[in-house]
Amino acid sequence: MQTVLCISSTAYGNDSKKFKGDIRSPGIPSRVIHMRKLPDDINEAEVISLGLSFGKVTNLLMLKGKNQAFVEMNTEDAAQAMVSYYASVTPVIRNHPIFLQYSNHQELKTDNSPNQVRAQAALQAVNVLQTGGMPMAGVDASAGMSGASPVLRVIVENLFYPVTLDVLHQIFSKFGAVLKIITFTKNNQFQALLQYSDGLTAQHTKLSLDGQNIYNACCTLRINFSKLTSLNVKYNNDKSRDYTRPDLPTGDSHPSIDHQAMAAAFGPPGIISANPYAGAHAFPPAFTIQQAVLILKVLKDMVSNSCCSLPILNLCEGVYGDVMRVKILFNKKENALIQMSDGTQAQLAMSHLNGQRLHGTALRVTLSKHTNVQLPREGLEDQGLTKDYSNSPLHRFKKPGSKNYSNIFPPSATLHLSNIPPSVVEDDLKMLFASSGAMVKAFKFFQKDRKMALVQMDSVEEAIESLIKFHNHDLGENHHLRVSFSKSTI
Numbered sequence: 001m002q003t004v005l006c007i008s009s010t011a012y013g014n015d016s017k018k019f020k021g022d023i024r025s026p027g028i029p030s031r032v033i034h035m036r037k038l039p040d041d042i043n044e045a046e047v048i049s050l051g052l053s054f055g056k057v058t059n060l061l062m063l064k065g066k067n068q069a070f071v072e073m074n075t076e077d078a079a080q081a082m083v084s085y086y087a088s089v090t091p092v093i094r095n096h097p098i099f100l101q102y103s104n105h106q107e108l109k110t111d112n113s114p115n116q117v118r119a120q121a122a123l124q125a126v127n128v129l130q131t132g133g134m135p136m137a138g139v140d141a142s143a144g145m146s147g148a149s150p151v152l153r154v155i156v157e158n159l160f161y162p163v164t165l166d167v168l169h170q171i172f173s174k175f176g177a178v179l180k181i182i183t184f185t186k187n188n189q190f191q192a193l194l195q196y197s198d199g200l201t202a203q204h205t206k207l208s209l210d211g212q213n214i215y216n217a218c219c220t221l222r223i224n225f226s227k228l229t230s231l232n233v234k235y236n237n238d239k240s241r242d243y244t245r246p247d248l249p250t251g252d253s254h255p256s257i258d259h260q261a262m263a264a265a266f267g268p269p270g271i272i273s274a275n276p277y278a279g280a281h282a283f284p285p286a287f288t289i290q291q292a293v294l295i296l297k298v299l300k301d302m303v304s305n306s307c308c309s310l311p312i313l314n315l316c317e318g319v320y321g322d323v324m325r326v327k328i329l330f331n332k333k334e335n336a337l338i339q340m341s342d343g344t345q346a347q348l349a350m351s352h353l354n355g356q357r358l359h360g361t362a363l364r365v366t367l368s369k370h371t372n373v374q375l376p377r378e379g380l381e382d383q384g385l386t387k388d389y390s391n392s393p394l395h396r397f398k399k400p401g402s403k404n405y406s407n408i409f410p411p412s413a414t415l416h417l418s419n420i421p422p423s424v425v426e427d428d429l430k431m432l433f434a435s436s437g438a439m440v441k442a443f444k445f446f447q448k449d450r451k452m453a454l455v456q457m458d459s460v461e462e463a464i465e466s467l468i469k470f471h472n473h474d475l476g477e478n479h480h481l482r483v484s485f486s487k488s489t490i
Contacts (some may be wrong), residue, residue, distance in 0.1 A: 029080045031058075031073050032103035038067045039096045044122035045148075047071060049204040050091055050098070053175070054082040059108040060119040072108040092211060148199035151226040152206060154192040158406055160218035161344070162351035165241055167214065168192055175208060176201035180231040182240045188412045188487035195231045218406075293368040294338045294346050319467070319484050320352060320408060321345025322395040325373035328385040339373040341397060352410045357461045358468075394472060394480075409485045413441075413463045416486040417453045421479040429453065436469050438462040442490040456490045 035047065044062060047069045051057045055078025061070040073079040083100055091098045110116045152172075156163050165183050172178050172194055180195040196202045202225065210223040233242035235251030242248055322341040329335045340346040346367060354365040376386055396404045407416070417429065430440050439458035446452040457463040463485070471483040 028102060029076050029083075030102040030104070030106055031076050031079050032105050032108055033071045033073065033079055033082060033100050034103045035069045035071065036067065036099050037096060038064075038069060038098060039094050040064075040067065042069075042093060044119050045200060045203060046093060046207060048122055049200075049207045050086075050100075051078075051082055052204050053208060054078045054085070057123060059110065060123055061108055061110050061116070062119050070103060070108055089212075091207065093207065148203040149225045149227070149229055150196045150199050150202050151228045151231060152194045152196075152202050153224050153226045154194055155222040156190045156192075156214070157220040157222055158218045159190050159410075160348075160406070160408060161215050162347065163190060163214060163219055165192070165238055168194065169241070169243075171209070171214065172205060175205040177243075179244055180233050180240075180242045182231055182233060184239070185410060187489065188409055188414070188485075190410070193226055193228065193231055293370045293373060294340065294350060295335060295364075295366045295368045319471070320349040322397050323392070324388070324390045325375070326387045326389065327373045330383075330385060337368055337370065337373050341395075345397065348408060352408075356411050356464060358464055360461075407484065409487045411460050411464055412485050412487070413458070413460050414454055414456045414486040414489050415463055415467060416484045416488075417455060418451060418482045418484075419475075419479050420451050420453060420481065421475055421477040422450070423477060424475050424479075426453075429455065432470060432473070433457070433466050436466065438466055444490050454486055454488060454490050 033051070035050070038047070042064075044060060047062065048057050048060060048071070051071050051073060054073065056074040057071055058074045059072035063069060073082065079102070083102060086098075086100050091100075110119070154168065165181055168181060168183070169178055176196050178194060179197060181192055183190070183192045185191065196205070206223045206225070209221050211220065213220050231242075233240050233245070233248065236242060236246065236248040237250045320340075322345065323338060324341055325337075325339040327337040329337070338346075338349075340349060350365045350367060353363055356363050373386065375388060420429070426443055426445065430443050433440050433455055439462065440455060441458055442454075442456040444454050446454075455466075457466055467483045467485070470481055473481040473483075475481050
Protein backbone atom coordinates (compact mmCIF):
# COMPACT_ATOMS: atom_id res chain seq x y z
CA MET A 1 0.00 0.00 0.00
CA GLN A 2 1.43 3.38 -1.04
CA THR A 3 2.08 6.12 1.47
CA VAL A 4 0.84 9.58 0.49
CA LEU A 5 2.62 12.71 1.64
CA CYS A 6 0.11 15.52 2.14
CA ILE A 7 1.65 18.82 3.21
CA SER A 8 -0.16 22.13 3.19
CA SER A 9 1.83 25.14 2.05
CA THR A 10 0.61 26.92 5.19
CA ALA A 11 3.08 24.75 7.07
CA TYR A 12 6.06 26.65 5.55
CA GLY A 13 6.74 28.40 8.82
CA ASN A 14 6.16 25.37 11.04
CA ASP A 15 8.86 23.65 12.99
CA SER A 16 11.18 21.49 10.88
CA LYS A 17 10.38 18.52 13.14
CA LYS A 18 7.53 17.79 10.71
CA PHE A 19 10.12 16.61 8.17
CA LYS A 20 12.58 14.73 10.37
CA GLY A 21 10.97 11.36 9.70
CA ASP A 22 10.49 11.98 6.01
CA ILE A 23 13.92 11.04 4.65
CA ARG A 24 14.50 7.47 3.58
CA SER A 25 17.68 5.51 3.80
CA PRO A 26 19.72 6.32 0.66
CA GLY A 27 19.38 2.70 -0.46
CA ILE A 28 15.52 2.63 -0.47
CA PRO A 29 14.22 4.24 -3.70
CA SER A 30 11.09 6.35 -3.91
CA ARG A 31 9.40 8.34 -6.68
CA VAL A 32 9.50 11.38 -4.38
CA ILE A 33 12.84 13.17 -4.01
CA HIS A 34 13.62 15.65 -1.26
CA MET A 35 15.84 18.65 -2.15
CA ARG A 36 17.45 20.90 0.43
CA LYS A 37 19.74 23.92 0.71
CA LEU A 38 18.04 25.61 -2.25
CA PRO A 39 18.79 29.30 -2.94
CA ASP A 40 16.32 31.77 -1.43
CA ASP A 41 15.33 33.09 -4.86
CA ILE A 42 14.94 29.75 -6.63
CA ASN A 43 11.80 29.38 -8.75
CA GLU A 44 9.62 26.43 -9.67
CA ALA A 45 11.02 26.05 -13.19
CA GLU A 46 14.58 25.72 -11.88
CA VAL A 47 13.56 22.93 -9.50
CA ILE A 48 11.65 21.13 -12.24
CA SER A 49 14.60 21.46 -14.61
CA LEU A 50 16.75 19.37 -12.30
CA GLY A 51 14.55 16.38 -13.03
CA LEU A 52 13.75 16.79 -16.73
CA SER A 53 16.69 14.75 -18.02
CA PHE A 54 15.55 11.68 -16.13
CA GLY A 55 11.82 11.50 -16.84
CA LYS A 56 8.57 13.36 -16.36
CA VAL A 57 8.11 15.48 -13.24
CA THR A 58 4.55 14.75 -12.11
CA ASN A 59 4.28 16.86 -8.99
CA LEU A 60 6.11 19.54 -7.07
CA LEU A 61 5.99 20.93 -3.54
CA MET A 62 7.97 24.09 -2.78
CA LEU A 63 8.95 24.88 0.84
CA LYS A 64 10.67 28.20 0.16
CA GLY A 65 10.75 29.24 3.79
CA LYS A 66 12.91 26.21 4.52
CA ASN A 67 14.91 26.29 1.25
CA GLN A 68 13.54 22.86 0.43
CA ALA A 69 11.38 21.18 -2.20
CA PHE A 70 9.84 17.80 -2.96
CA VAL A 71 9.76 16.53 -6.55
CA GLU A 72 7.68 13.56 -7.66
CA MET A 73 8.91 11.65 -10.75
CA ASN A 74 6.62 9.55 -12.95
CA THR A 75 8.54 6.33 -12.26
CA GLU A 76 10.82 4.95 -9.58
CA ASP A 77 13.46 4.24 -12.24
CA ALA A 78 13.53 7.94 -13.19
CA ALA A 79 13.93 8.90 -9.53
CA GLN A 80 16.75 6.35 -9.10
CA ALA A 81 18.54 7.71 -12.17
CA MET A 82 18.23 11.25 -10.85
CA VAL A 83 19.50 10.49 -7.33
CA SER A 84 22.32 8.31 -8.68
CA TYR A 85 23.51 11.00 -11.08
CA TYR A 86 23.39 13.87 -8.58
CA ALA A 87 25.21 11.74 -6.01
CA SER A 88 28.30 12.02 -8.23
CA VAL A 89 27.66 15.43 -9.84
CA THR A 90 26.32 17.88 -7.24
CA PRO A 91 23.92 20.33 -8.91
CA VAL A 92 24.82 23.97 -8.29
CA ILE A 93 22.40 26.89 -8.71
CA ARG A 94 23.84 30.38 -8.21
CA ASN A 95 26.79 29.01 -6.26
CA HIS A 96 24.50 26.94 -3.97
CA PRO A 97 25.21 23.19 -3.96
CA ILE A 98 21.86 21.35 -3.91
CA PHE A 99 21.49 18.09 -1.95
CA LEU A 100 19.01 15.36 -2.91
CA GLN A 101 17.82 12.12 -1.33
CA TYR A 102 14.81 9.84 -1.41
CA SER A 103 11.70 10.81 0.54
CA ASN A 104 10.00 8.32 2.84
CA HIS A 105 6.84 8.66 0.74
CA GLN A 106 5.86 7.39 -2.68
CA GLU A 107 3.49 10.16 -3.75
CA LEU A 108 2.89 13.90 -3.25
CA LYS A 109 -0.54 15.29 -2.56
CA THR A 110 -0.66 19.07 -2.57
CA ASP A 111 -3.35 21.65 -1.81
CA ASN A 112 -4.69 24.64 -3.74
CA SER A 113 -2.83 27.40 -1.92
CA PRO A 114 -1.36 30.22 -4.08
CA ASN A 115 2.16 28.81 -3.79
CA GLN A 116 1.05 25.42 -5.01
CA VAL A 117 -1.00 26.93 -7.84
CA ARG A 118 2.27 28.48 -9.10
CA ALA A 119 4.01 25.11 -8.86
CA GLN A 120 1.21 23.39 -10.79
CA ALA A 121 1.30 26.16 -13.43
CA ALA A 122 5.04 25.58 -13.89
CA LEU A 123 4.44 21.83 -14.30
CA GLN A 124 1.70 22.54 -16.82
CA ALA A 125 4.04 24.85 -18.77
CA VAL A 126 6.63 22.10 -18.95
CA ASN A 127 4.05 19.62 -20.25
CA VAL A 128 2.83 22.11 -22.86
CA LEU A 129 6.34 22.72 -24.15
CA GLN A 130 7.28 19.04 -24.15
CA THR A 131 4.09 17.81 -25.87
CA GLY A 132 3.26 20.83 -27.99
CA GLY A 133 -0.28 20.92 -26.51
CA MET A 134 -2.42 23.80 -25.32
CA PRO A 135 -2.40 25.02 -21.72
CA MET A 136 -5.42 24.60 -19.49
CA ALA A 137 -7.75 27.56 -19.22
CA GLY A 138 -6.50 30.12 -16.73
CA VAL A 139 -2.95 28.69 -16.64
CA ASP A 140 -0.11 30.84 -17.98
CA ALA A 141 2.23 28.48 -19.89
CA SER A 142 5.17 30.75 -19.21
CA ALA A 143 4.72 30.73 -15.44
CA GLY A 144 7.86 29.94 -13.54
CA MET A 145 10.14 30.28 -16.54
CA SER A 146 11.46 33.70 -15.54
CA GLY A 147 11.29 34.90 -19.15
CA ALA A 148 14.49 33.00 -19.96
CA SER A 149 15.91 33.63 -23.43
CA PRO A 150 16.10 30.62 -25.76
CA VAL A 151 19.62 31.78 -26.70
CA LEU A 152 22.57 30.73 -24.54
CA ARG A 153 26.00 32.34 -24.47
CA VAL A 154 28.68 29.70 -23.95
CA ILE A 155 32.31 30.37 -22.99
CA VAL A 156 34.81 27.51 -22.99
CA GLU A 157 37.52 28.11 -20.38
CA ASN A 158 40.83 26.25 -20.06
CA LEU A 159 40.71 25.26 -23.73
CA PHE A 160 43.32 22.53 -23.63
CA TYR A 161 41.75 20.43 -26.38
CA PRO A 162 40.01 21.72 -29.51
CA VAL A 163 36.28 22.34 -29.24
CA THR A 164 34.34 22.67 -32.49
CA LEU A 165 30.84 23.62 -33.52
CA ASP A 166 30.07 19.93 -34.06
CA VAL A 167 31.25 19.04 -30.55
CA LEU A 168 28.97 21.72 -29.07
CA HIS A 169 26.04 20.49 -31.15
CA GLN A 170 26.55 16.92 -29.96
CA ILE A 171 26.61 18.01 -26.31
CA PHE A 172 23.77 20.53 -26.32
CA SER A 173 21.39 18.56 -28.54
CA LYS A 174 21.03 16.01 -25.72
CA PHE A 175 18.78 18.54 -23.98
CA GLY A 176 16.63 19.56 -26.95
CA ALA A 177 16.74 20.40 -30.63
CA VAL A 178 19.47 22.97 -31.30
CA LEU A 179 18.29 25.39 -33.97
CA LYS A 180 21.35 27.58 -34.56
CA ILE A 181 24.96 27.95 -33.41
CA ILE A 182 27.46 30.76 -33.98
CA THR A 183 31.05 30.34 -32.71
CA PHE A 184 33.63 33.09 -32.34
CA THR A 185 36.64 34.22 -30.35
CA LYS A 186 36.26 37.23 -28.05
CA ASN A 187 38.73 38.47 -25.43
CA ASN A 188 40.92 35.53 -26.49
CA GLN A 189 38.23 33.07 -25.39
CA PHE A 190 36.37 30.56 -27.53
CA GLN A 191 32.67 31.40 -27.29
CA ALA A 192 29.40 30.41 -28.88
CA LEU A 193 25.81 31.58 -29.13
CA LEU A 194 23.35 28.68 -29.25
CA GLN A 195 19.60 28.87 -29.85
CA TYR A 196 16.86 26.48 -28.71
CA SER A 197 13.18 26.71 -29.59
CA ASP A 198 12.13 27.88 -26.12
CA GLY A 199 13.46 29.40 -22.91
CA LEU A 200 12.65 26.41 -20.70
CA THR A 201 14.91 24.09 -22.70
CA ALA A 202 17.66 26.70 -22.53
CA GLN A 203 17.16 27.05 -18.77
CA HIS A 204 17.27 23.29 -18.26
CA THR A 205 20.45 23.04 -20.35
CA LYS A 206 22.12 25.85 -18.41
CA LEU A 207 21.34 24.20 -15.07
CA SER A 208 22.67 20.86 -16.31
CA LEU A 209 25.86 21.94 -18.10
CA ASP A 210 27.07 25.19 -16.53
CA GLY A 211 30.44 24.53 -14.87
CA GLN A 212 30.87 21.06 -16.37
CA ASN A 213 34.03 19.97 -18.23
CA ILE A 214 33.81 18.68 -21.80
CA TYR A 215 37.01 16.71 -21.24
CA ASN A 216 38.60 15.65 -17.97
CA ALA A 217 39.80 18.68 -15.97
CA CYS A 218 39.63 21.08 -18.94
CA CYS A 219 37.38 22.78 -21.51
CA THR A 220 35.00 24.08 -18.83
CA LEU A 221 31.58 25.35 -19.95
CA ARG A 222 30.43 28.72 -18.58
CA ILE A 223 26.85 29.33 -19.66
CA ASN A 224 24.64 32.41 -19.37
CA PHE A 225 21.47 33.60 -21.04
CA SER A 226 22.02 35.90 -24.00
CA LYS A 227 20.16 39.19 -24.36
CA LEU A 228 19.30 38.04 -27.88
CA THR A 229 16.11 36.08 -28.46
CA SER A 230 17.02 34.86 -31.95
CA LEU A 231 20.20 34.33 -33.98
CA ASN A 232 20.71 35.46 -37.56
CA VAL A 233 22.93 32.90 -39.30
CA LYS A 234 24.06 33.73 -42.84
CA TYR A 235 26.38 30.78 -43.57
CA ASN A 236 26.56 27.08 -42.79
CA ASN A 237 30.22 26.26 -42.17
CA ASP A 238 32.63 25.36 -39.36
CA LYS A 239 31.95 28.69 -37.59
CA SER A 240 28.16 28.96 -37.79
CA ARG A 241 25.21 26.71 -38.57
CA ASP A 242 21.45 27.07 -39.00
CA TYR A 243 20.04 23.57 -38.64
CA THR A 244 16.66 24.78 -39.92
CA ARG A 245 18.22 26.09 -43.16
CA PRO A 246 20.42 23.44 -44.80
CA ASP A 247 20.25 25.46 -48.04
CA LEU A 248 22.45 28.32 -46.73
CA PRO A 249 25.78 28.93 -48.53
CA THR A 250 29.09 28.12 -46.86
CA GLY A 251 30.51 31.62 -47.30
CA ASP A 252 34.22 32.40 -47.04
CA SER A 253 35.05 30.47 -43.89
CA HIS A 254 38.61 30.17 -42.65
CA PRO A 255 40.34 26.88 -43.54
CA SER A 256 38.64 24.33 -41.37
CA ILE A 257 40.07 21.64 -39.16
CA ASP A 258 39.84 18.10 -40.47
CA HIS A 259 36.92 17.02 -38.26
CA GLN A 260 37.28 13.37 -39.25
CA ALA A 261 40.90 13.38 -38.14
CA MET A 262 39.90 15.12 -34.92
CA ALA A 263 37.12 12.63 -34.24
CA ALA A 264 39.50 9.74 -34.84
CA ALA A 265 42.04 11.34 -32.52
CA PHE A 266 39.82 12.36 -29.63
CA GLY A 267 36.86 10.01 -29.71
CA PRO A 268 33.48 11.29 -28.48
CA PRO A 269 33.32 14.26 -26.10
CA GLY A 270 33.67 13.22 -22.50
CA ILE A 271 30.64 15.11 -21.25
CA ILE A 272 28.02 13.12 -23.15
CA SER A 273 27.41 9.42 -23.77
CA ALA A 274 24.44 7.42 -24.90
CA ASN A 275 23.24 7.61 -21.29
CA PRO A 276 21.11 10.80 -21.09
CA TYR A 277 22.07 11.48 -17.49
CA ALA A 278 25.74 10.56 -17.70
CA GLY A 279 28.03 12.97 -15.86
CA ALA A 280 30.73 15.10 -17.41
CA HIS A 281 33.54 13.75 -15.30
CA ALA A 282 32.44 10.14 -15.73
CA PHE A 283 33.43 9.91 -19.38
CA PRO A 284 37.03 11.01 -20.02
CA PRO A 285 37.91 11.27 -23.71
CA ALA A 286 39.47 8.32 -25.46
CA PHE A 287 42.93 9.79 -25.82
CA THR A 288 44.52 7.18 -28.04
CA ILE A 289 46.06 9.63 -30.45
CA GLN A 290 48.84 8.08 -32.49
CA GLN A 291 49.55 10.86 -34.99
CA ALA A 292 52.21 12.92 -33.24
CA VAL A 293 53.71 14.17 -36.51
CA LEU A 294 52.53 17.32 -38.26
CA ILE A 295 52.96 18.31 -41.89
CA LEU A 296 53.71 22.01 -41.83
CA LYS A 297 53.57 23.84 -45.13
CA VAL A 298 55.70 26.98 -44.63
CA LEU A 299 57.01 29.74 -46.80
CA LYS A 300 60.14 29.08 -48.80
CA ASP A 301 61.87 32.15 -47.39
CA MET A 302 61.43 30.72 -43.87
CA VAL A 303 63.63 27.72 -44.67
CA SER A 304 67.33 28.18 -45.29
CA ASN A 305 68.25 24.58 -46.17
CA SER A 306 68.65 23.60 -42.54
CA CYS A 307 66.05 22.79 -39.91
CA CYS A 308 68.44 24.22 -37.33
CA SER A 309 67.43 27.62 -38.66
CA LEU A 310 63.73 26.96 -39.08
CA PRO A 311 62.30 29.85 -37.05
CA ILE A 312 58.70 28.67 -37.34
CA LEU A 313 59.58 25.94 -34.83
CA ASN A 314 58.94 28.51 -32.12
CA LEU A 315 55.25 28.38 -33.00
CA CYS A 316 55.12 24.81 -31.70
CA GLU A 317 57.99 24.57 -29.23
CA GLY A 318 57.00 25.94 -25.85
CA VAL A 319 53.63 27.22 -27.06
CA TYR A 320 51.60 24.12 -27.94
CA GLY A 321 53.91 21.35 -26.79
CA ASP A 322 57.43 19.95 -26.96
CA VAL A 323 59.05 19.43 -30.37
CA MET A 324 60.97 16.15 -30.55
CA ARG A 325 62.22 16.03 -34.15
CA VAL A 326 61.99 18.05 -37.34
CA LYS A 327 62.59 17.08 -40.94
CA ILE A 328 62.53 19.43 -43.93
CA LEU A 329 61.51 17.50 -47.04
CA PHE A 330 64.37 17.25 -49.56
CA ASN A 331 62.29 17.83 -52.70
CA LYS A 332 59.71 20.12 -51.09
CA LYS A 333 61.64 22.42 -48.83
CA GLU A 334 58.55 24.54 -48.16
CA ASN A 335 57.21 21.54 -46.22
CA ALA A 336 58.42 20.22 -42.89
CA LEU A 337 57.54 17.25 -40.70
CA ILE A 338 57.39 18.19 -37.02
CA GLN A 339 57.15 15.46 -34.41
CA MET A 340 55.59 16.59 -31.16
CA SER A 341 55.93 14.76 -27.84
CA ASP A 342 52.51 13.14 -28.30
CA GLY A 343 49.46 13.20 -30.51
CA THR A 344 47.52 15.54 -28.21
CA GLN A 345 50.18 18.24 -28.61
CA ALA A 346 50.19 17.71 -32.38
CA GLN A 347 46.41 18.13 -32.42
CA LEU A 348 46.67 21.32 -30.36
CA ALA A 349 49.26 22.83 -32.68
CA MET A 350 47.21 21.91 -35.73
CA SER A 351 43.90 23.22 -34.42
CA HIS A 352 45.37 26.55 -33.28
CA LEU A 353 47.75 27.23 -36.20
CA ASN A 354 46.05 25.88 -39.29
CA GLY A 355 44.77 28.82 -41.33
CA GLN A 356 46.66 31.51 -39.40
CA ARG A 357 48.30 34.10 -41.62
CA LEU A 358 52.05 34.60 -41.69
CA HIS A 359 53.74 37.11 -44.01
CA GLY A 360 50.43 37.44 -45.84
CA THR A 361 49.98 33.71 -46.50
CA ALA A 362 47.84 31.17 -44.66
CA LEU A 363 49.70 28.38 -42.89
CA ARG A 364 48.65 24.81 -43.67
CA VAL A 365 49.03 22.36 -40.81
CA THR A 366 47.76 18.77 -41.05
CA LEU A 367 48.42 15.45 -39.34
CA SER A 368 50.94 13.23 -41.08
CA LYS A 369 50.39 9.51 -41.72
CA HIS A 370 53.80 8.96 -40.09
CA THR A 371 53.92 8.29 -36.35
CA ASN A 372 57.50 9.55 -35.96
CA VAL A 373 60.27 11.33 -37.85
CA GLN A 374 63.10 8.96 -38.77
CA LEU A 375 66.63 10.15 -38.09
CA PRO A 376 69.16 9.59 -40.89
CA ARG A 377 71.10 6.36 -40.62
CA GLU A 378 74.47 6.62 -38.97
CA GLY A 379 77.12 7.70 -41.42
CA LEU A 380 74.61 9.13 -43.91
CA GLU A 381 74.51 12.87 -44.53
CA ASP A 382 71.12 14.53 -45.08
CA GLN A 383 72.41 18.11 -45.49
CA GLY A 384 71.12 19.12 -42.07
CA LEU A 385 67.48 18.60 -43.03
CA THR A 386 66.70 16.47 -39.95
CA LYS A 387 67.19 17.57 -36.37
CA ASP A 388 66.61 15.80 -33.04
CA TYR A 389 65.31 18.08 -30.25
CA SER A 390 64.34 15.32 -27.81
CA ASN A 391 66.91 16.49 -25.24
CA SER A 392 66.18 20.20 -25.63
CA PRO A 393 66.25 22.17 -22.35
CA LEU A 394 63.38 24.28 -23.69
CA HIS A 395 60.74 21.60 -23.21
CA ARG A 396 58.00 22.87 -20.89
CA PHE A 397 55.43 20.05 -20.99
CA LYS A 398 57.42 17.10 -19.67
CA LYS A 399 55.54 16.83 -16.40
CA PRO A 400 52.01 15.37 -16.58
CA GLY A 401 49.51 17.97 -15.40
CA SER A 402 52.04 20.79 -15.76
CA LYS A 403 50.55 24.25 -15.16
CA ASN A 404 51.81 25.17 -18.64
CA TYR A 405 48.91 23.16 -20.05
CA SER A 406 46.45 25.65 -18.57
CA ASN A 407 48.23 28.53 -20.36
CA ILE A 408 47.61 27.31 -23.92
CA PHE A 409 45.61 29.80 -25.95
CA PRO A 410 44.89 30.47 -29.63
CA PRO A 411 46.99 33.08 -31.43
CA SER A 412 46.13 36.62 -30.36
CA ALA A 413 47.54 40.12 -30.77
CA THR A 414 48.64 40.15 -27.10
CA LEU A 415 51.74 38.17 -26.11
CA HIS A 416 52.71 36.95 -22.67
CA LEU A 417 56.39 37.42 -21.81
CA SER A 418 58.17 35.65 -18.97
CA ASN A 419 61.64 34.96 -17.60
CA ILE A 420 62.56 38.67 -17.81
CA PRO A 421 65.70 39.57 -15.80
CA PRO A 422 65.58 42.54 -13.36
CA SER A 423 67.93 44.65 -15.47
CA VAL A 424 65.61 44.67 -18.50
CA VAL A 425 63.14 47.58 -18.47
CA GLU A 426 60.01 48.40 -20.47
CA ASP A 427 61.83 50.42 -23.15
CA ASP A 428 64.26 47.54 -23.76
CA LEU A 429 61.45 45.14 -24.54
CA LYS A 430 59.45 47.62 -26.60
CA MET A 431 62.53 48.36 -28.69
CA LEU A 432 63.21 44.65 -29.10
CA PHE A 433 59.73 43.91 -30.45
CA ALA A 434 59.76 47.02 -32.66
CA SER A 435 63.15 46.09 -34.13
CA SER A 436 61.53 43.70 -36.61
CA GLY A 437 59.36 46.49 -38.03
CA ALA A 438 56.26 45.56 -36.04
CA MET A 439 54.14 48.08 -34.15
CA VAL A 440 53.95 47.80 -30.36
CA LYS A 441 50.56 49.21 -29.33
CA ALA A 442 50.82 48.66 -25.57
CA PHE A 443 53.05 47.17 -22.90
CA LYS A 444 52.52 46.33 -19.23
CA PHE A 445 54.60 44.59 -16.56
CA PHE A 446 52.75 42.33 -14.14
CA GLN A 447 52.28 44.37 -10.97
CA LYS A 448 53.20 41.56 -8.58
CA ASP A 449 55.85 39.89 -10.72
CA ARG A 450 58.11 41.94 -13.00
CA LYS A 451 59.54 38.76 -14.48
CA MET A 452 56.39 38.73 -16.62
CA ALA A 453 54.76 41.26 -18.93
CA LEU A 454 52.17 41.66 -21.68
CA VAL A 455 52.95 43.25 -25.04
CA GLN A 456 50.19 44.05 -27.51
CA MET A 457 51.05 44.06 -31.21
CA ASP A 458 49.11 45.74 -34.02
CA SER A 459 47.60 42.46 -35.29
CA VAL A 460 47.51 38.72 -34.66
CA GLU A 461 49.78 38.21 -37.67
CA GLU A 462 52.40 40.57 -36.24
CA ALA A 463 52.13 38.82 -32.89
CA ILE A 464 52.78 35.44 -34.54
CA GLU A 465 55.82 36.84 -36.37
CA SER A 466 57.13 38.39 -33.13
CA LEU A 467 56.71 35.16 -31.21
CA ILE A 468 58.62 33.27 -33.91
CA LYS A 469 61.42 35.82 -33.82
CA PHE A 470 61.78 36.48 -30.10
CA HIS A 471 60.76 33.30 -28.25
CA ASN A 472 63.94 32.02 -26.54
CA HIS A 473 65.72 35.34 -27.28
CA ASP A 474 68.80 35.78 -25.09
CA LEU A 475 68.23 38.72 -22.72
CA GLY A 476 71.52 38.23 -20.87
CA GLU A 477 72.14 37.16 -17.28
CA ASN A 478 71.37 33.59 -18.38
CA HIS A 479 67.75 34.55 -19.11
CA HIS A 480 66.07 33.45 -22.33
CA LEU A 481 62.77 35.19 -23.07
CA ARG A 482 59.68 33.00 -23.12
CA VAL A 483 56.88 34.19 -25.38
CA SER A 484 53.39 32.75 -25.67
CA PHE A 485 49.92 33.92 -26.66
CA SER A 486 47.86 35.58 -23.94
CA LYS A 487 44.14 35.37 -23.19
CA SER A 488 44.29 38.87 -21.67
CA THR A 489 44.40 42.28 -23.30
CA ILE A 490 46.01 45.48 -22.13
